Amino acid sequence: MRHQLTVAIKNQSIAVERFLRVARHRGFHLTQLELEGHDDLFHVKMTVDSDKPIYLLTTQLSKLVEVQQVDLHTLQQQAI
Amino acid sequence: MTGAQLLIDLLAKHGVQEVFGYPGGAIMPIYDALYGAPVKHYLTRHEQGAGFAAVGYARSTGKLGVCFATSGPGATNLVTSLADAMMDSVPLLAITGQVPTAAIGSDAFQEVDVLGMSLSCTKHSYMVERAEDLAEILQEAMHLALSGRPGPVLVDIPKDIQLAQAPFKPWLAREESFPELLSCEVQTAEVLLSEAQRPVAYVGGGVQSADAQAELMQFLNKTQMPAVSTLKALGSVLPEYEYDLGMLGMHGGQAANIAVQECDLLVCIGARFDDRVTGNLAKFAAKAKVIHLDIDPAEVGKRKPAAASLITDLKTSIPALACFVTNAQWLNTVMELKTAHAWRYDYPGEKVFAPYLLKELSRKMPRDSVVCCDVGQHQMWVAQHMKFTHPSNHLSSGGAGTMGFGLPAAIGAQIARPQNMVVTVSGDGSIMMNIQELATIRRNNLPVKIVILDNQRLGMVRQWQQLFFEGRYSETNLSDNPDFVQLAAVFGIPGQTITHANEVDDAIDELVNSTGPYIIHACIDDKENVWPLVPPGAANDEMMTEKAQ
Numbered sequence: 001m002r003h004q005l006t007v008a009i010k011n012q013s014i015a016v017e018r019f020l021r022v023a024r025h026r027g028f029h030l031t032q033l034e035l036e037g038h039d040d041l042f043h044v045k046m047t048v049d050s051d052k053p054i055y056l057l058t059t060q061l062s063k064l065v066e067v068q069q070v071d072l073h074t075l076q077q078q079a080i
Numbered sequence: 081m082t083g084a085q086l087l088i089d090l091l092a093k094h095g096v097q098e099v100f101g102y103p104g105g106a107i108m109p110i111y112d113a114l115y116g117a118p119v120k121h122y123l124t125r126h127e128q129g130a131g132f133a134a135v136g137y138a139r140s141t142g143k144l145g146v147c148f149a150t151s152g153p154g155a156t157n158l159v160t161s162l163a164d165a166m167m168d169s170v171p172l173l174a175i176t177g178q179v180p181t182a183a184i185g186s187d188a189f190q191e192v193d194v195l196g197m198s199l200s201c202t203k204h205s206y207m208v209e210r211a212e213d214l215a216e217i218l219q220e221a222m223h224l225a226l227s228g229r230p231g232p233v234l235v236d237i238p239k240d241i242q243l244a245q246a247p248f249k250p251w252l253a254r255e256e257s258f259p260e261l262l263s264c265e266v267q268t269a270e271v272l273l274s275e276a277q278r279p280v281a282y283v284g285g286g287v288q289s290a291d292a293q294a295e296l297m298q299f300l301n302k303t304q305m306p307a308v309s310t311l312k313a314l315g316s317v318l319p320e321y322e323y324d325l326g327m328l329g330m331h332g333g334q335a336a337n338i339a340v341q342e343c344d345l346l347v348c349i350g351a352r353f354d355d356r357v358t359g360n361l362a363k364f365a366a367k368a369k370v371i372h373l374d375i376d377p378a379e380v381g382k383r384k385p386a387a388a389s390l391i392t393d394l395k396t397s398i399p400a401l402a403c404f405v406t407n408a409q410w411l412n413t414v415m416e417l418k419t420a421h422a423w424r425y426d427y428p429g430e431k432v433f434a435p436y437l438l439k440e441l442s443r444k445m446p447r448d449s450v451v452c453c454d455v456g457q458h459q460m461w462v463a464q465h466m467k468f469t470h471p472s473n474h475l476s477s478g479g480a481g482t483m484g485f486g487l488p489a490a491i492g493a494q495i496a497r498p499q500n501m502v503v504t505v506s507g508d509g510s511i512m513m514n515i516q517e518l519a520t521i522r523r524n525n526l527p528v529k530i531v532i533l534d535n536q537r538l539g540m541v542r543q544w545q546q547l548f549f550e551g552r553y554s555e556t557n558l559s560d561n562p563d564f565v566q567l568a569a570v571f572g573i574p575g576q577t578i579t580h581a582n583e584v585d586d587a588i589d590e591l592v593n594s595t596g597p598y599i600i601h602a603c604i605d606d607k608e609n610v611w612p613l614v615p616p617g618a619a620n621d622e623m624m625t626e627k628a629q
Contacts, residue, residue, distance in 0.1 A: 017199060055381065059377050059382075060378050062378075063378055064204075
């Protein structure tokens with residue numbers, strides 16, 4: 001299942017490294033990533049693919065100190 | 081005030097009286113600031129020893145543990161203790177020196193990207209880039225380590241920032257706020273509790289983190305609910321509690337595992353359905369609905385779905401549970417299980433029987449003694465056969481399972497609690513992993529007691545080789561161990577070797593009555609295994625037992 005997330009994080013490189021590490025380690029394959037800086041924040045739009053329920057990722061991301069907000073937009077699975 | 085002086089000043093202001101560490105080039109200004117400071121530094125003989133001493137200090141008190149290391153190898157040596165603290169939710173502050181800012185990224189001498197390295201083994205981490213940020217970062221780091229679900233926080237401080245003038249800025253710590261309990265979840269839990277015929281409380285390490293033993297015991301005493309504990313929770317349920325079934329899981333008691341498999345409601349209190357607890361997850365407590373109490377929302381539903389989730393501090397969520405009294409028929413069943421599967425100590429051989437030794441040690445130690453373990457067979461025997469009155473009295477590397485944990489953790493615990501007896505129980509494999517810390521015991525005249533259960537093997541690995549690898553004993557023979565009593569004597573620590581069952585009682589008396597450090601080197605049967613055992617892939621009621629072998 002593919003999911004799109006938008007994540008607002010502190011605009012520090014280490015914050016990006018930290019949340020990408022969490023996504024990888026928790027078993028979510030990154031398929032797309034866009035990152036834009038505004039004021040003190042990076043707005044990250046990411047698409048991940050995994051068989052696991054997405055809340056296993058969103059709850060972990062929400063715990064990170066630099067993460068301000070996590071929004072989930074679940075994508076329809078493409079017909080084969 | 082320099083950055084280094086500011087660090088020491090802030091630690092003192094926050095009530096940190098003792099720290100553990102090892103100096104080196106990139107942290108020299110901090111060690112200079114320590115000289116004559118009110119914060120007492122304990123020099124260990126390896127940075128991993130400093131990390132685990134800080135873990136032992138934190139786990140035996142609930143206070144923040146603090147450790148220092150230099151850049152590069154100093155910091156890499158700390159990593160195992162950080163990972164351990166992360167897995168077991170231990171409040172730890174690690175301060176590492178870093179090469180000067182201008183040298184970062186140049187592959188300078190003793191330079192490692194410590195911030196990058198810390199990502200997978202800390203709750204949060206920082207590298208200080210400006211001296212003016214130091215005060216705020218340090219205060220936030222201490223707050224983070226202790227708040228919510230506790231954990232290790234690392235602050236990497238380049239040498240030039242340690243030397244620079246750093247202003248003190250009071251940081252307004254956020255009041256610790258917990259999520260509000262959702263009334264709909266509380267109501268669902270109430271219905272589940274009222275309908276349950278066979279409830280079991282599954283108690284985890286969260287009880288210690290939340291300092292919620294009193295709330296837990298009040299709940300258990302009112303409901304009379306049978307209780308099982310994780311390795312880390314041992315001591316949370318008082319040993320006098322009639323329906324305490326002890327540890328569950330891979331080496332849990334049969335009564336605990338069968339009760340959980342039979343229950344229709346599992347009240348998970350600050351635990352996380354770890355794989356060593358559940359065995360085959362699909363078959364774990366398969367007849368049960370789950371009420372999950374935890375401060376960390378990421379743990380709820382991570383491994384097993386919950387029918388009701390109470391996400392907040394356990395001090396609030398446990399009293400919110402309605403108190404229905406457990407039905408008598410289920411309690412009878414549980415008591416029958418407890419009697420039928422009680423531990424036996426009538427060992428037929430003449431050799432030292434480790435479970436008996438540990439049971440007797442537990443009985444003879446003062447009530448609030450601290451026991452630290454290493455990892456392996458001895459660790460499971462401690463969990464099975466010793467009794468604890470508080471989780472801060474049983475320090476065992478749970479999630480990470482780190483050999484070498486016990487001796488330095490005991491040092492930290494003894495420094496934190498000088499009024500209590502501290503005993504480390506180790507194996508002949510584990511003790512060698514941080515044996516250098518005998519020097520720290522001697523240097524500080526710490527009365528740490530040491531019990532080495534020596535089967536001249538990496539016993540737990542050997543047991544698995546015997547059971548699951550067709551007896552191919554690859555690299556588990558340690559029959560060339562040193563003479564441990566002689567080794568301890570080199571560090572000025574007295575002790576004795578025992579080889580027969582009839583020597584156990586006197587040796588324990590000697591150890592318990594000694595005023596300084598003391599070592600018992602107990603030679604046990606090299607074929608003795610830990611039972612019961614849930615084999616890989618099996619359900620928890622499909623235990624292998626000694627009788628069946």
